[in-house]
Amino acid sequence: MNNHTRLKYTVAVILLCIAANLLVSQEPEGPDAQSSFGFGLGLDLGAVSFQEDGEAVAYQRLVLKPDFSYGKFGLGLWLPLHFRFTDNGSEFREEDWVLQDGEKPLEKYLPIFSYVRYGQKGDEFYAKLGSIEDGTLGNGFIMGGYTNTHFLPDTRIIGLSLDADGGLIGFPYIGLETFVGNLALADVIGARIYSRPLAGTSLPLLPELQIGTTFAADRIPDAQYDFVSDPDMVQMFGVDIRQPVLDKPSVSLAAFGDLVFQDEAYGGMVGAGGRIVQHILYGAQLRFLGENFLPVYFDGQYDLYRKEKYAVYNGDIEIPAYAGWYGSLGFAFLQDTVVFLTSVEGGFGEPEEDIEYPRVNATLSIGEGILPGIYFDLSYDKRFIKGLDDFSRGENTVLGTALNYKTGNALITLGYTLRHDPASAAGEDPWMTTATLTTSVDFSF
Template sequence: MKKIILTFCLTIFIAINSYSQLPGSKPGGNVEGGVGFTSIGDQTYYQLSLAPEFAIGKFGVGLDINLLINTKDNTILWKEMQRGRFLRYLRWGHKGDDLYARLGMLDYSRLGNGTIMYLYKNSPSISDRKIGMELDYNFGKFGFESMYSDFAFQGVIGMRPYVKPLHFAGLASVPVIGGLEIGTTFITDLRDKSGRTVIGKDTTLSSIKVMGLDISLPLTKLPVFTTRVYTDFNKIINFGSGMASGLDINSTLPGVTIFTKIERRYANTARYMPNYFDTFYEKDFSTKAQILDTMKSVSPGTFGVLTMGILGTLNVTVAYSKMDDIPESGKLHLETSTGKIIPMITINVGYDKVKIKDSKDIFTLDERSLLYLSGGYMLNSFTRIDLTYLYTFKLNTSTGKYETERRIQPRITFVFPFGG
């Protein structure tokens, strides 16, 4: 065991030195490596980890290599390294850039205004990572957004082409209407079970398909303040339809950035569900159409997002939605990172919950929850003591269903920032 740890630590230093000495390159990022313990179910493991993140210009790569060694028999859990689970992402640019591409885990995918797909994760469990892709390109007068969830098997595929019609007429500079954008979205899950409405019986619905039309206008576009309004019309094929209207506000003040979204949602018919492809979709895809088929209410609802960044280091995002007349329809997304705002201490939290009944139900952990909680204390400039708690899901290969999984990971982390 000591030889493995020593070899692992030497590998970290060699990789860092080799990368930082590449001629002509000015990389930025950091490498984190750690030694600790983790528990998966009733088994405990030594954990050796390496999590480098590199960025050169618009290109970025993130890896998450975890070697797990059973504390009882010293066997290595090789399945944690299979099917590319060590790859978090390869990317070019960021969402919203003229050219954006990402390969690997899709953390929080969105197409268009997010009324069909928002905060979608292709990997509901860290032990069941999938390799997907996002690809967006803005040609100026028109463009597209696209995604695919899983190259190893069939999965979710989506496309949103859009056009700015007044740009073709040379009217792009006209206030408000010059920025008119019209888009259409089509998303389908290629898996047969995704459209099944009755368990154990054949159905004519082979897969779920959702399409939509969206129209948006920028109201104001100032250096410190921008606003945009939009309206979406959506149809779940063979089910119901609905619409949504919303307002986006971006504010940039000295030391503070704020993004706010407020959206009102309407079901035109029964059997309609906004944001069908959400954080929990991969866990629920085989049964979600059954729930959709029983929805008789045409209740309207409200969705809101608040994202705040302070001093470029503290970041907080809260998103919540609820249908007015459906008690168990609440959805919450919460994430925060303290960065360097608290000396010597780092705190990172990610939390998602669906089917929320009331305020008392928001922070109870069960099969409707996902939680990532990590706290760290910097012993010095490159050594940190971490404790991480994960409440997530693991695929049971015997039943084909996801079951709750808890992981507790204490470790010592070595942090090596580099570049500039």
């Protein structure tokens, strides 16, 4: 197939997708008028350079992003096409779709799935394949809020989150949560099995008592960047308990606890949290952390701090045992369209090591429909806070934003991440920045 034929096929595919969307987007009639079927087509246009024979070669980028939904089922695809115009016509980059030497089929073709989803976290059956931003097991003391999206758009990592509750088959006594951060490498993995021993009773709240055990590991700690020769596998397991205490429209409260073992280190926590009048989010924990123990090892920033965490795990960096605390407070309004949540954690007494100094994490999400054409997410993470002056410095800070502007069917998205690398070598720029600007046209209905 020559280049001109390829271009004709590409244009034909785009036109067919648009035509199909216009057909299905007509108002349904009859008994199926309330059908939840949906189809959308997003188009990303831009430019990018690739290294070829030691030189940077510029290509135009066209990404088709069809999105389908039906009931609890959702599917999003990411279909990239890079091309450039030469004196002889147009030229397509075959590396987009053709396996190259050393490439594995899963690594090559899994990234075309932005996501495949059924249900939501907390449903009796939930599954999501693709980009995952909320990987959590149990109470989150081992894995809480892990995300595999830090390297977008350059690298798309395909993960899997799969939960099944025995209530689905009329046996509510057991359940399972599983997680794989990267299906192609199976590096970050985890599973939790839990039971409800009192599910068959009619006692208030006690049927919801959960007792669980969790295993999580990073089989390839240096999967994203090399920092050590032949690293050992990171692995940990724990037991947990969770008991609802109040479940009323005006206030909800659940008590929980964990005991976790990380190699030779161990730690535990007890806590409680819930909502007040559906709008105020709150939580608190007491933590008892042994030597070299890191709570929430697989957190939302894990892929950015693998090197630092591994150095503690294998004993290259030693931190003392200490008693700590954790508190969170936030609010949610307009059916969780506006959500703000901030958390602070640290150690009791006078800190002796950096790890004991407070850490602050804050997120703000303004959903679509609040501001005309604008919706966004902001995040702020600050570690090792020794004084108020530290908030004016960039060290140990990660800032993130995703700003969206929508007018009609056109959408412009600005993504920006700034991180200070405390382990950068002398003379190197310690600031690591990632900025993306994406324009798209969405034909969804």
